[in-house]
């Protein structure tokens with residue numbers, strides 16, 4: 001049990017804590033939960049939950065003994081004695097520095113020399129004056145946008161100190177001002193800017209607040225030698241096996257071993273028309289899983305391939321979870337990567353790899369159809385994760401890889417190719433091969449059998465549209481039967497009997513909106529690689545579910 005003297009600037013009293021933390025004299029502490037007791041007529045606070053909010057500051061005010069209001073301030077205690085520290089308790093209204101006689105703030109809040117440093121974990125929107133000493137990581141490129149409301153630009157980075165991390169964004173003119181000042185892995189004194197509740201959608205930085213640089217912001221490189229006390233990137237790494245519980249687009253930290261390194265390949269962005277590099281790795285960890293990781297652009301090109309091929313430890317900050325073919329990872333621009341980083345978990349992994357990992361076989365999340373590996377996901381989440389607008393599916397180049405991609409869409413049937421809606425198939429069980437009318441019957445080459453009549457099976461193309469675009473989708477027999485409510489044999493018979501009645505069957509479907517499950521697959525067609533779509537299922541739209549999904553999408557637009 002530790003005994004402290006705490007002060008809020010006006011009064012001081014004794015505090016007791018069982019915590020192992022021992023703040024230095026004049027540290028600011030934040031008390032979340034405490035119990036008041038009176039011991040021998042003296043006020044004593046039993047601190048249940050509290051934290052050190054900053055390194056030592058100057059003494060605040062001239063506090064008097066809470067138990068004897070008229071007494072003198074306490075004598076100076078020996079700063080080396082941490083067991084009876086005099087620590088300043090931060091007032092709930094936020095820490096306001098006392099103006100000194102010169103009208104300045106205790107020697108200048110903006111002067112690093114005073115070492116009046118706020119911890120990142122202590123930053124909150126109620127603070128007016130603060131300065132952090134932090135390492136810059138995950139600095140992004142400048143992103144520009146232009147829309148109906150105008151043009152803009154932004155960049156972001158993460159600031160880290162021993163107590164925590166915070167996401168920072170700069171917009172507009174602040175980008176020009178601060179982008180050149182910050183370098184990844186360097187330490188800075190930073191003060192000023194707006195502290196706001198964090199938008200968790202874009203990062204997994206562990207802070208309920210984020211910082212926006214503005215005209216009050218000052219940034220100064222830390223050149224006083226104290227930078228070594230500021231740790232680098234903080235990883236809240238999860239095991240690869242835990243990816244099964246993550247949803248698409250979740251952001252995670254991973255520390256793993258590189259098992260395989262692919263070559264770079266060039267990809268052309270369908271949206272911007274820009275070419276960029278892509279590289280795939282396979283990473284594994286002690287959880288016994290292996291996962292495919294995609295690096296883009298500079299990350300793909302500048303990878304130290306030799307180190308990676310030697311089964312480097314790879315640490316990923318802010319990697320994005322994908323669900324194509326089970327679970328995959330990719331490193332977006334906002335993420336950061338380090339090979340063979342120097343921290344304990346990395347060394348432990350390296351040891352595990354040489355001792356046993358390299359001889360182990362690994363499980364993977366891959367499955368034919370995406371989403372199925374998403375154990376623990378509700379139907380809503382699974383469907384929302386795989387939902388694409390048709391233009392999105394094209395822009396993302398779904399189906400552009402060796403394996404087909406599957407996605408969901410809500411689209412309206414705008415046209416049906418009725419000319420050859422069915423083909424004559426073999427009637428043998430399990431054989432669907434096309435049969436040929438050779439005059440005395442329908443012949444199956446595969447079964448080497450002759451049939452009096454073919455078994456007609458549907459195959460036709462639908463043109464479907466949503467608000468963003470249109471595609472042609474192939475429909476096969478089973479789905480077509482459900483869609484049209486009739487068999488191909490019956491419809492062929494109807495065509496011969498009553499052409500108008502047959503057309504009516506198709507028109508019944510025209511202009512209806514359905515929930516499609518689509519497969520996108522790369523196929524060679526007339527010597528050209530084309531992405532072809534097929535309808536795996538066509539169901540009535542569940543409008544309640546669709547509404548929940550749209551509401552979610554609208555919520556995510558609020559930045």
Ligand SMILES: [Zn+2]
Pocket residue numbers: 426427428431432433444445446447448
């Ligand atoms: Zn056959």
